[in-house]
Amino acid sequence: MSAAPPSRRPKRAPAPPQDRGLSHELMQQIQDNQGDPDFMTSLGRGLVVLSVFSQHPREVTMSQISTETGISRAAVRRVLYTLEKLGYVGEQGRGFVLLPRVLGIGGAYVASSSMTAAAQPVLDALRDDLHESCSLGVLDGDDVLYVARAETVRIMSIGLRAGSRLPAYCTSMGRVLLAALPRDTLESYLERNPLRPRTERTVTRMEDFLEMLDRVRRDGVSLVDQELEIGLRSIAVPVHARNGTVVGALNIGTQAGRISLGVMQSQLLPRLREAAQRLGNLLH
Numbered sequence: 001m002s003a004a005p006p007s008r009r010p011k012r013a014p015a016p017p018q019d020r021g022l023s024h025e026l027m028q029q030i031q032d033n034q035g036d037p038d039f040m041t042s043l044g045r046g047l048v049v050l051s052v053f054s055q056h057p058r059e060v061t062m063s064q065i066s067t068e069t070g071i072s073r074a075a076v077r078r079v080l081y082t083l084e085k086l087g088y089v090g091e092q093g094r095g096f097v098l099l100p101r102v103l104g105i106g107g108a109y110v111a112s113s114s115m116t117a118a119a120q121p122v123l124d125a126l127r128d129d130l131h132e133s134c135s136l137g138v139l140d141g142d143d144v145l146y147v148a149r150a151e152t153v154r155i156m157s158i159g160l161r162a163g164s165r166l167p168a169y170c171t172s173m174g175r176v177l178l179a180a181l182p183r184d185t186l187e188s189y190l191e192r193n194p195l196r197p198r199t200e201r202t203v204t205r206m207e208d209f210l211e212m213l214d215r216v217r218r219d220g221v222s223l224v225d226q227e228l229e230i231g232l233r234s235i236a237v238p239v240h241a242r243n244g245t246v247v248g249a250l251n252i253g254t255q256a257g258r259i260s261l262g263v264m265q266s267q268l269l270p271r272l273r274e275a276a277q278r279l280g281n282l283l284h
Helices: 022-032 041-053 062-069 073-085 100-112 114-130 172-179 183-192 206-219 261-282
Strands: 089-092 095-098 133-140 143-150 165-167 222-225 232-240 246-255
Touching: 022 041, 022 062, 041 062, 041 073, 041 095, 062 073, 062 095, 073 089, 114 133, 114 143, 114 246, 114 261, 133 172, 133 261, 143 172, 172 206, 172 222, 172 232, 172 246, 222 261, 232 261, 246 261
Parallel strands: none
Antiparallel strands: 089 095, 133 143, 133 246, 143 165, 222 232, 232 246
């Protein structure tokens, strides 16, 4: 069943000094668990440090990590020293980079996830049929997490791959997933995430955004036109488990100058819905 729409005037949190990210969310979770005798704060900080690397294509310095996480330089140094001794990071240039050993952690998820295993051949077939890049995403914290992807050519200035994260509010998959949230969960998300403009096209007026989610919830499709990045259009639909629950979102991304909005709706959308239905039928 579709989630009830949220109230029209959720409280707006003060805008943070910079965009939220995974490291910010993890630090908040660490703060929330202070006082729990079974919670290992040092391990939590180690995972926060690792999360910073996912947002940087090159080496990361100790100062960058400290600034982005709020962890002291001394604590960051100890974390990096430990990770280096265990073979998860190494020094490069003036900073640190991840080493191949970390692939074992992500690979374990891919190997154990029935949805990811089922999705890849579906995505590959959709890409080969339409000659467009397509992805499967889930909501992880406040971001869309890409868990599977079949790519033709790069269509964004940043490379997307399994493990990439993007803001939910201005992406097609993110809006599909937000539209499926219970009302109180959605309102909490909106309190934490001001609708910042990523381009001049990004919808940032709360009333407009909530009306858009209403349409996504009603029509079962989200089409985003250059709101995340100029030149990029994407269309997404929900993936339903057999019990009707929305468990992910499937999307197609394309270059705005090559495929019109009309073509996306008339030609890409039916094939995308078929692929989402096929994937949903494969899920336990």
